[in-house]
Every structure is written in structure tokens, then in C-alpha cells.
Amino acid sequence: MSLADQVLAVNDDLPIRTDKPVHSGKVRSVYWLTEADSRRLIEEKGYNVAPDAPLAIMVISDRISAFDCIWHGEGGMKGVPGKGAALNAISNHWFKLFRDNDLAESHILDIPHPFIWIVQKAKPVMIEAICRQYITGSMWRSYSKGERDFCGIEVPEGLNKDQKLPELLITPSTKGILEGIPGVPAVDDVNITRKNIEENFEAFNFRNTDDINHYEKLLQEGFDVISSELEKLDQIFVDTKFEFGYVTDASGKEKLIYMDEVGTPDSSRIWDAAAYRDGKIVENSKEDFRQLLLNHFPDPDILLNKDRMEERSALARDNALPEEVLMQVSKIYTDIAEKITGKKIVLSKNPKAEITAILRDQYGLVD
Structure with a gap:
């Protein structure tokens, strides 16, 4: 076979x-x-x-x-x-x-x-709930260009790439296109502030403003549980995305729950802690595949520039990646799953x- x-x-x-x-x-x-x-x-x-x-x-x-x-x-x-x-x-x-x-x-x-x-x-909460413990990826790219305000949170000067942040940051973005929210463009995956959520909680499908605190508490606690478990395996939980929704149980009680997937190499960055201590980044997540693609194609801007989506789609459609590339990705996913x-x-x-x-x-x- x-x-x-x-x-x-x-x-x-x-x-x-x-x-x-x-x-x-x-x-x-x-x-x-x-x-x-x-x-x-x-x-x-x-x-x-x-x-x-x-x-x-x-x-x-x-x-x-x-x-x-x-x-x-x-x-x-x-x-x-x-x-x-x-x-x-x-x-x-x-x-x-x-x-x-x-x-x-x-x-x-x-x-x-x-x-x-x-x-x-x-009933989904229309927020991609993102937690960041280190400054890397898109956040670092924006920071290195001088941006200091992330989702209404002021980030200090003098941070270095891949450095641990002074505290866990919650940097939410929209899940899907939401119309008619003041100050929030009607496009998918746009950064929002806690103030945006508080002032328009119904548009994000929250039942009341207390549930915003509850969602942040679940976000923080979920992050901490995964982070401490990964620490025991000498792995670093760098950042992740959670999704939430409402369901009703058999007794008719409505509750806020976790949805989709959590703490996976698709929804999170996970770094090898031993390599990090040696000043190197070894990804145990999909970020490794993204980097691989950026190095594989001669014009990485096609992958990063949203205005070149047509070219990007053609690139994915017309290029079969070498088998060893997919097997390398397979090893990352199965190894980290077996470790966890x-x-x-x-x-x-x-x-x-x-x-x-x-x-x-x-x-x-x-x-």
C-alpha cells in the first residue's frame, strides 16, 4: 500500500x-x-x-x-x-x-x-482568541516596524525577536466578517481591542459583558494548563488560538465551552526548550512548514502579500512538493503528538x- x-x-x-x-x-x-x-x-x-x-x-x-x-x-x-x-x-x-x-x-x-x-x-463567539507568551511571527514583524499598540495593549520598547513577553498577551481578532461594528473593518481576521468587544458584545455573540471576563479566564487558564504540561516535556508553548461557543446541557443550562481544536501544531507555536536555551528556534508546529514554503519558492512575497492571492493559489495548485518535505512535516506532527x-x-x-x-x-x- x-x-x-x-x-x-x-x-x-x-x-x-x-x-x-x-x-x-x-x-x-x-x-x-x-x-x-x-x-x-x-x-x-x-x-x-x-x-x-x-x-x-x-x-x-x-x-x-x-x-x-x-x-x-x-x-x-x-x-x-x-x-x-x-x-x-x-x-x-x-x-x-x-x-x-x-x-x-x-x-x-x-x-x-x-x-x-x-x-x-x-453558537460560536465570533472571536479568534489569541494568546501570546513570546514575541514572534506577525507580532514581531509589526513590532520591528515600530508598532507598539497591539489590540489596545501597549507593548514596551526594547524587546528582541523571539523574546518572552513581560506577561501573557490576549490579542483577539475577528472570526469571519462582522458588519456594522464601529471602528472594526468588515473583513475576516482583523485585530480588535477589549473595548471593541465590551461596547459591541452582542455583535460578537456574547450573552452579556460578564461572559467577556469568563472567556478571558478560560483563555488564560487553558493556556496555563497546556503551557505547564509542555514545560514538563521541555517544550515551550509560544502562542495559540482558542475558539469558544455556547451550548445548552440536558438540564437546560447554557454554558460557554471550548470549540474547534486546542493546543495543536496547527493552532499554536510550540518550540523545543533545549534548542531555545542554546539560542536556536526549533519549531514543533506548522510554523516549520510555513518557513519551509518561504524557503522553497524563489519569491516569498507571493506567500506573504495578500494582494497576490491569485498567484499564491496558482503556486499551491501547480506545485507538487517533494515527498520528503511532507514526510518531514509528518514527523513533526506525529512526534509532538506522541510526546504529548x-x-x-x-x-x-x-x-x-x-x-x-x-x-x-x-x-x-x-x-
């Missing part, structure tokens, strides 16, 4: 029973279950959700996106072997730790297979067949 066969690249064509279009994102596809199937599973499995809560099957893939494009490799490799299973395993590990530490629940109700989650529908979880990441021989069989035989979701 070739490596390409073990990569789950297309994940929106599984025979899962649904009466709605499959939503396919950069990495995950979401299948909304029928109302009857949602009710049946809630009853059969005893999920702690409202009896009429909409449920979905979320299927991860091995696709890799960077600079808003999906990349592929030679030999028909449409993704990175082991990446999907590694991301899910890491998220599952952190979500369990959050529960163990009484932080908050996540949208995940069940994990039938390493590639899939059964999730409840949440203490368990081996096993590549599925035929992920689609496995997923279909489990959802048919154990959940009755395939005709």
Missing part, C-alpha cells in the same frame, strides 16, 4: 446519513445529522445535551493548509500522513485535562475513531472504510 493511500485528503464524500449539505473547511468536514438521528443518539448514548440539540459528525483530514492555501505533494500525496490523527489526539488530550482541571467542557461528545468527533452544535499523549500514532490502512464501518455498526448512521 502506498503512502498516498493512507492519507485521508477528501473527507466530504463519506456515506453518512444527512439531510443538509456537508460543510468542508480547510481541514475538517462537518456532516449535520438528521433530527431523528440526533435525538436517537442523545437518548442511546446519554449525551449531556438538550434532547433536541443538533449533532454532527466532524471528520478531520490529513490536508495541510498554509498561507490560506491547501498544499499537495508528489506521487499523488494530497496531505500529510498521520497529521489528522495527530491533531485529534492532541486536542482530545488537552480537552480531557481541561475537564480534569474543572475549566470548561468542549463541543466534543464522543470519539468513535481517531479521525472523527461527534459534536454538538454551539504518550501514545503511538498509528496510520490507518484505509481510514474511509474504518470510519464507515464504525458509524454503520456502532452508531447506525450509514444506510
Whole structure:
């Protein structure tokens, strides 16, 4: 069996029973279950959700996106072997730790297979909640050009690239395009201040202003839990993105929960601490792949300049990356997942067949 066969690249064509279009994102596809199937599973499995809560099957893939494009490799490799299973395993590990530490629940109700989650529908908070413990990446690029105000927070003079910040910074940005918020441009992923959020909390889907404090508390606590665990593995949690949403439990209580994935190499920067002490940066996250792309193509500005999106899309479409590049990325993802979880990441021989069989035989979701 070739490596390409073990990569789950297309994940929106599984025979899962649904009466709605499959939503396919950069990495995950979401299948909304029928109302009857949602009710049946809630009853059969005893999920702690409202009896009429909409449920979905979320299927991860091995696709890799960077600079808003999906990349592929030679030999028909449409993704990175082991990446999907590694991301899910890491998220599952952190979500369990959050529960163990009484932080908050996540949208995940069940994990039938390493590639899939059964999730409840949440009303998302329209914020990409970003925490930064070190100055690097886009923040450093802006700082080096003289910017000192980040999301309404004044950052001191005299910082060096990749230096630890005096305190953990929360630098939120918009999730999706939000119209009609004073001082906030209607574009995706634009930086916002806490004042923007307070003055327009309903536009961001917060129920009340107290929940802004609660979201910041969950953000800080979630960051601290992951950071201290990674420290034990001699790894540095540099920065990360969290997402939040509201759900209602079986008793009718509404609560703010963690959504999407947490603490993964896709949503975070993780550095090797031993290398950092020696003055070197060794990335154990997707940032390594981004750097690899910047070095691989002769004109890196295409990847960094949003005005050159058409050229960038063509670059991703027309260039198959060398197999060793994708295997290097595979090693980063699987190594850090195994380090965090203490368990081996096993590549599925035929992920689609496995997923279909489990959802048919154990959940009755395939005709």
C-alpha cells in the first residue's frame, strides 16, 4: 500500500446519513445529522445535551493548509500522513485535562475513531482568541516596524525577536466578517481591542459583558494548563488560538465551552526548550512548514502579500512538493503528538472504510 493511500485528503464524500449539505473547511468536514438521528443518539448514548440539540459528525483530514492555501505533494500525496490523527489526539488530550482541571467542557461528545468527533452544535463567539507568551511571527514583524499598540495593549520598547513577553498577551481578532461594528473593518481576521468587544458584545455573540471576563479566564487558564504540561516535556508553548461557543446541557443550562481544536501544531507555536536555551528556534508546529514554503519558492512575497492571492493559489495548485518535505512535516506532527499523549500514532490502512464501518455498526448512521 502506498503512502498516498493512507492519507485521508477528501473527507466530504463519506456515506453518512444527512439531510443538509456537508460543510468542508480547510481541514475538517462537518456532516449535520438528521433530527431523528440526533435525538436517537442523545437518548442511546446519554449525551449531556438538550434532547433536541443538533449533532454532527466532524471528520478531520490529513490536508495541510498554509498561507490560506491547501498544499499537495508528489506521487499523488494530497496531505500529510498521520497529521489528522495527530491533531485529534492532541486536542482530545488537552480537552480531557481541561475537564480534569474543572475549566470548561468542549463541543466534543464522543470519539468513535481517531479521525472523527461527534459534536454538538454551539453558537460560536465570533472571536479568534489569541494568546501570546513570546514575541514572534506577525507580532514581531509589526513590532520591528515600530508598532507598539497591539489590540489596545501597549507593548514596551526594547524587546528582541523571539523574546518572552513581560506577561501573557490576549490579542483577539475577528472570526469571519462582522458588519456594522464601529471602528472594526468588515473583513475576516482583523485585530480588535477589549473595548471593541465590551461596547459591541452582542455583535460578537456574547450573552452579556460578564461572559467577556469568563472567556478571558478560560483563555488564560487553558493556556496555563497546556503551557505547564509542555514545560514538563521541555517544550515551550509560544502562542495559540482558542475558539469558544455556547451550548445548552440536558438540564437546560447554557454554558460557554471550548470549540474547534486546542493546543495543536496547527493552532499554536510550540518550540523545543533545549534548542531555545542554546539560542536556536526549533519549531514543533506548522510554523516549520510555513518557513519551509518561504524557503522553497524563489519569491516569498507571493506567500506573504495578500494582494497576490491569485498567484499564491496558482503556486499551491501547480506545485507538487517533494515527498520528503511532507514526510518531514509528518514527523513533526506525529512526534509532538506522541510526546504529548504518550501514545503511538498509528496510520490507518484505509481510514474511509474504518470510519464507515464504525458509524454503520456502532452508531447506525450509514444506510
